[in-house]
Amino acid sequence: MSKKESKKPLKLWTCPKCERMFRRKNQIHSCTKYPLEKHFEKKDLAETLYNDLSSKVENQIGSFYVESLPCCIHLVTCAYTFAAVYALRDGIKIHFTLDYEVVNDRIDKSSQMSKHRFLHSIDVKSDKEIDKELIGWIKLAYNMKKQS
Numbered sequence: 001m002s003k004k005e006s007k008k009p010l011k012l013w014t015c016p017k018c019e020r021m022f023r024r025k026n027q028i029h030s031c032t033k034y035p036l037e038k039h040f041e042k043k044d045l046a047e048t049l050y051n052d053l054s055s056k057v058e059n060q061i062g063s064f065y066v067e068s069l070p071c072c073i074h075l076v077t078c079a080y081t082f083a084a085v086y087a088l089r090d091g092i093k094i095h096f097t098l099d100y101e102v103v104n105d106r107i108d109k110s111s112q113m114s115k116h117r118f119l120h121s122i123d124v125k126s127d128k129e130i131d132k133e134l135i136g137w138i139k140l141a142y143n144m145k146k147q148s
């Protein structure tokens with residue numbers, strides 16, 4: 001007897017207007033294209049930190065793509081946003097969601113979104129802060145794609 005493979009490959013729908021990918025067809029979304037560079041106007045430090053973060057995510061966690069929205073920059077894998085980056089004048093703010101609450105002095109804010117969803121916010125002002133611990137949390141957030 002052979003067990004039938006229950007995992008279907010994820011089929012994504014691409015919005016023809018903004019080219020974002022979604023798990024559901026005709027998913028309602030803001031549908032605005034916003035140039036990535038605009039986030040970093042007069043925010044050189046934010047750009048440096050963002051580039052450092054994204055190369056570490058790529059090298060130490062896995063592949064992803066970027067959705068630049070007017071509010072922030074989404075880091076996405078399999079149509080799941082595992083982190084959002086906000087460009088600030090003196091650094092970047094990173095949001096990520098985990099299925100438990102991280103209690104740590106570095107977390108500036110956390111809030112419970114639902115039973116197993118905790119949104120965390122952390123401000124990063126130097127590349128030293130993009131360390132093993134932070135990448136570890138983002139890796140856990142990245143792997144939440146399987147549960148969503």
Ligand SMILES: [Zn+2]
Pocket residue numbers: 015016017018019020029030031032
């Ligand atoms: Zn769209």
